[in-house]
Amino acid sequence: MTAAAKSGHPGGSLSAADILAALYFRVLRVDPSRPGWPERDRFVLSKGHAAPALYAALAERGYFPVEELKTLRRIHSRLQGHPDMRKTPGVEASTGSLGQGLSMAGGMALAGRLDGCDWRVYALLGDGECEEGQVWEAAMAAAHYRLDNLTAFLDNNGLQIDGPIEQVMSPNPLNDKWRAFGWHVIEIDGHDFGQILGAVDEAKKTKGRPTMIVARTIKGKGCSFMENEAEWHGKAPSPEQAEQALRDLEKGGAAR
Amino acid sequence: MKYLVRLQEGAKKVATRDAYGEALAELGRENPDVVALDADLSKSTKTAVFGKAFPARFFNMGIAEANMMATAAGLAAAGKVPFASTFAVFATGRAFDQVRNSICYPHLNVKIAASHAGITVGEDGGSHQSVEDIALMRVLPNMTVIVPADAGETRAAVRAAAALDGPVYLRLGRAGGPIIFGPDYSFRVGEAVVLREGRDVSLFACGVMVAEALKAADQLAGEGLEAEVVNVSSLKPFDWRTVAESVVRTGAAVSAEEHSIIGGLGGAVAECLAERHPVPLVRVGLRDTFGESGTPDELMKAYGLTAADIVRAAKEAIQRRRV
Structure with a gap:
């Protein structure tokens, strides 16, 4: 997708792809034929630059044709460079300016609880994104309002555009910070479906506080030349590299 | 539209923020989807009136304006009609990116009712006196900007804002001002x-x-x-x-x-x-x-x-x- 668009963020999309697949195919109570169904679960991609992974999950789940993925970032496409809730069926929040999605997810969770609904809210944040102050305002508020209908994932791939998070501006220790802010914290391997689903179950059973699932992930996961390379944060692969990436991903899929 | 008036000498003065507090509480009685958020200034912005009447629908978000605006966006995305209040200087300056990206860009139904606008804030000084908020809000696509002239127009504007689907910025003042409009005045968004x-x-x-x-x-x-x-x-x-x-x-x-x-x-x-x-x-x-x-x-x-x-x-x- 990013190769066809000649721009985009492949690295952080691939690190989040397994979590998104688990959410859209096993966790979220959604109906692609009714994107506005009031009783649906909500998912907010706070790290909006991973839009290609979200679009792929939405297309595979049936919100729009898979062929449409090739229009990513093109003029008049429904698939904007960053998620646009007014253009793309299934996108719950317009994100991209980092640090705002968890606040929006918190607002949705407040609304759901106010109406006595049982739908749940999920969000996915980046670890670099946690350098934004608003993330911690939202963390504080979600714990203060005891939003146990809110579950967030932290895509802990350890890299941001300018390099490793530890070198650019360390948000660590992330687990301790989320715990200190009053969240129930679960640490998992973000590429292990069993662990992802187990953590979601644990979050559902956790009462009185929101849950943060800190998922250790690999940026560029499944693609030999992208894995753990910060330079693949916001750069599209060439057609040849894209071929190689798809071969790698197919091999990885077969091995699993 | 025409509404000819003469100012009454010595008439009672009312601050637009007081009119807002009353109008919001009244609106809350009529529409269960109306919710209010504030950033630790509810006694000053007068959202406390709503908060007292409807504690479950009032969210004090603390001194965290950015989170308040994006939380309001989330509430709106889930069907609520949130009114978010703080001083104008913080609502439009501190949280500008949240108002832009979380509220205006997705055209969400958030009403920003900002009090203490302009220099009539008084003694708090320049750090708290917004002299640029209209410019900041006016330039945002999808935003409606209303600056009521008195208490009566404020009450009417609060209702009009709630009836309108989309983001609205209401600019309110701290100091009392004379009553200009009678109860027969009908405010319409977009009409001078x-x-x-x-x-x-x-x-x-x-x-x-x-x-x-x-x-x-x-x-x-x-x-x-x-x-x-x-x-x-x-x-x-x-x-x-x-x-x-x-x-x-x-x-x-x-x-x-x-x-x-x-x-x-x-x-x-x-x-x-x-x-x-x-x-x-x-x-x-x-x-x-x-x-x-x-x-x-x-x-x-x-x-x-x-x-x-x-x-x-x-x-x-x-x-x-x-x-």
Whole structure:
């Protein structure tokens, strides 16, 4: 997708792809034929630059044709460079300016609880994104309002555009910070479906506080030349590299 | 629209923020989807009135304005009608990116009711006096911007904002102001209102400056000049037609606002006149400067925001038309 668009963020999309697949195919109570169904679960991609992974999950789940993925970032496409809730069926929040999605997810969770609904809210944040102050305002508020209908994932791939998070501006220790802010914290391997689903179950059973699932992930996961390379944060692969990436991903899929 | 008035001498003064508090609580009784958020200033912004009546639907978000605005966006995305309040300087400056990206870009149904706008904040000083908020909100696509002139118009604007699907910025003041509109006044978003007819000069005003413009018109009448006073409470959508039609009659214009002369009402009037019907325009407002501490009355005098300043500006506009 990013190769066809000649721009985009492949690295952080691939690190989040397994979590998104688990959410859209096993966790979220959604109906692609009714994107506005009031009783649906909500998912907010706070790290909006991973839009290609979200679009792929939405297309595979049936919100729009898979062929449409090739229009990513093109003029008049429904698939904007960053998620646009007014253009793309299934996108719950317009994100991209980092640090705002968890606040929006918190607002949705407040609304759901106010109406006595049982739908749940999920969000996915980046670890670099946690350098934004608003993330911690939202963390504080979600714990203060005891939003146990809110579950967030932290895509802990350890890299941001300018390099490793530890070198650019360390948000660590992330687990301790989320715990200190009053969240129930679960640490998992973000590429292990069993662990992802187990953590979601644990979050559902956790009462009185929101849950943060800190998922250790690999940026560029499944693609030999992208894995753990910060330079693949916001750069599209060439057609040849894209071929190689798809071969790698197919091999990885077969091995699993 | 026309609603002809004369200011009553010695009438009771009411702050628009007080009218907002009452109107919001009233709205809460009628519409269970209305919720309110505040950032630790609920006693000042008067959302506390709503909070007392509807504690489950009131969310104090603490001193965290960015999170408050994006939380309001989430509530709106889930069908609520959130009113988010804090001081204007924080609502529009501190949380600008959240208002832009989380509220306006996705056209979410969030009402930002910001109090303590302008220099009538008074003693708190320049750090707390927003002189740029109208400009910041007016430039955002999808945003509606309303600056009510008195308590009655505030009550009507709160209802109109709730009835409108989309983001609205309501600019409210701390200090009391005279009552201009009676209960028969019907406010409509996007309509400027002629409060007094005249053929010599058009006085376009918003907020606290509407009362000053009416006083200025009285003073000008004493000197044989008939000023038309137009209340431009809808900064956006802007009533180009009423503004242009007024200057076609008068041939001279003054804008008056408790805001920078750049980007606010003066900016909007200048844009309108330049494109539709160019006539001399003199802008009354803060002349590219921050405010400072002082009483509201002292500050209005010090920064040239009184009826006397409007009178001077009107004469200058008329003079320039004649040369």
